[in-house]
Amino acid sequence: MAEITLKSLAHTYLAEPMGPEDYAIREMDHVWQQGGAYALLGPSGCGKSTLLNIISGLLQPSSGEVQFDGCNVNALPPEERNIAQVFQFPVVYDTMSVYDNLAFPLRNVKTPESRVHERVMEVADVLELTAQLKRKARNLTADEKQKVSMGRGLVREDVTAILFDEPLTVIDPQLKWKLRRKLKEIHRRFNITMVYVTHDQLEASTFADKIAVMYQGQVVQFGTPRELFERPSHTFVGYFIGSPGMNFLDVALRGEAVLAGDVSLPVSGALRDAIAGARSSNVKLGIRPEFIEVHADPVAGSVMADVEDAQDLGTYRILSLRLGEHVLKARVEEGRVVPRRTAHLRFPDNRLGLYVDDFRVEIGHE
Numbered sequence: 001m002a003e004i005t006l007k008s009l010a011h012t013y014l015a016e017p018m019g020p021e022d023y024a025i026r027e028m029d030h031v032w033q034q035g036g037a038y039a040l041l042g043p044s045g046c047g048k049s050t051l052l053n054i055i056s057g058l059l060q061p062s063s064g065e066v067q068f069d070g071c072n073v074n075a076l077p078p079e080e081r082n083i084a085q086v087f088q089f090p091v092v093y094d095t096m097s098v099y100d101n102l103a104f105p106l107r108n109v110k111t112p113e114s115r116v117h118e119r120v121m122e123v124a125d126v127l128e129l130t131a132q133l134k135r136k137a138r139n140l141t142a143d144e145k146q147k148v149s150m151g152r153g154l155v156r157e158d159v160t161a162i163l164f165d166e167p168l169t170v171i172d173p174q175l176k177w178k179l180r181r182k183l184k185e186i187h188r189r190f191n192i193t194m195v196y197v198t199h200d201q202l203e204a205s206t207f208a209d210k211i212a213v214m215y216q217g218q219v220v221q222f223g224t225p226r227e228l229f230e231r232p233s234h235t236f237v238g239y240f241i242g243s244p245g246m247n248f249l250d251v252a253l254r255g256e257a258v259l260a261g262d263v264s265l266p267v268s269g270a271l272r273d274a275i276a277g278a279r280s281s282n283v284k285l286g287i288r289p290e291f292i293e294v295h296a297d298p299v300a301g302s303v304m305a306d307v308e309d310a311q312d313l314g315t316y317r318i319l320s321l322r323l324g325e326h327v328l329k330a331r332v333e334e335g336r337v338v339p340r341r342t343a344h345l346r347f348p349d350n351r352l353g354l355y356v357d358d359f360r361v362e363i364g365h366e
């Protein structure tokens with residue numbers, strides 16, 4: 001069993017850090033619960049591998065603690081942490097057979113050969129490697145090798161968590177889908193905590209029950225794929241999740257009016273009050289392209305925009321709409337009228353998010 005707790009954890013690669021921007025991991029608290037299927041999602045350089053290496057013990061954090069089931073494991077070397085790590089590139093012994101590769105971690109800790117056999121056969125069965133057991137690892141395809149890498153982690157009976165660092169990078173696109181499903185199956189069968197690192201939102205949401213979105217060394221949101229989509233708690237999450245990402249309008253209050261540039265937006269009193277209470281000039285309204293209502297004629301509470309472009313994507317279109325100084329994206333499903341030049345947009349209150357200094361402020365209008 002392993003619940004992994006990160007307590008006031010921070011890491012810098014610099015000897016003399018000057019400020020938060022010098023930290024690959026900015027101080028964070030986080031819990032991965034026992035048995036969860038998690039993804040760690042974020043762009044290149046946000047700190048994903050650093051975090052994984054700290055959990056597995058390959059790297060010592062500059063400050064803070066890694067705890068397994070409440071016990072501080074900072075002083076434990078990787079081999080004593082009961083954690084397996086699967087990297088981008090398969091780690092296999094080319095000259096050994098698949099069987100011996102899978103058996104290696106067990107033989108290493110002097111497991112009786114009868115038990116080794118049982119475990120290797122069980123894991124080979126799950127990974128669909130039974131037919132390859134006698135082959136030399138060097139003759140395998142990239143995806144088969146990666147399956148052997150995963151198998152070497154899974155075969156160990158003491159493993160309570162597996163960390164995957166972009167494990168499908170070298171896999172053909174057609175096979176990625178299959179391997180991801182396999183990982184889910186393994187997760188269900190073995191009751192192991194799994195943390196899957198990726199920069200691909202689709203990969204994250206098909207694997208994980210909960211996703212931690214990382215940005216500039218911080219976890220800016222930890223939630224289900226649906227929560228990340230419907231209520232991004234940071235502008236980065238809004239922008240990074242979804243295709244296209246969330247629209248953001250810089251807004252300011254002038255008298256009673258909420259202005260986006262020189263366009264007055266018809267918003268609820270609750271939202272206007274929340275904007276008035278913001279203690280920053282960095283105030284944005286966010287709305288997903290899916291939630292903007294696009295009408296050909298004016299409706300109550302609509303604003304006028306120019307249609308700049310309409311991209312046909314088969315079952316829907318993505319419109320580019322100019323609203324003063326902003327260009328918004330809106331998704332219009334097949335069969336709905338697509339205005340040619342001028343559109344009338346409505347932003348449903350419960351779909352508008354308020355962001356002050358990039359963090360979402362709850363308004364309570366639902």
Ligand SMILES: Nc1ncnc2c1ncn2[C@@H]1O[C@H](COP(=O)(O)OP(=O)(O)OP(=O)(O)O)[C@@H](O)[C@H]1O
Binds near residue numbers: 013024043045047049
């Ligand atoms: N060994 C190192 N020495 C110095 N700086 C490093 C080292 N490893 C990573 N960094 C820096 O730390 C930050 C986080 O890097 P990290 O590799 O953890 O990010 P990542 O999200 O895993 O990116 P990628 O997806 O590209 O691997 C980056 O600014 C990176 O340049």
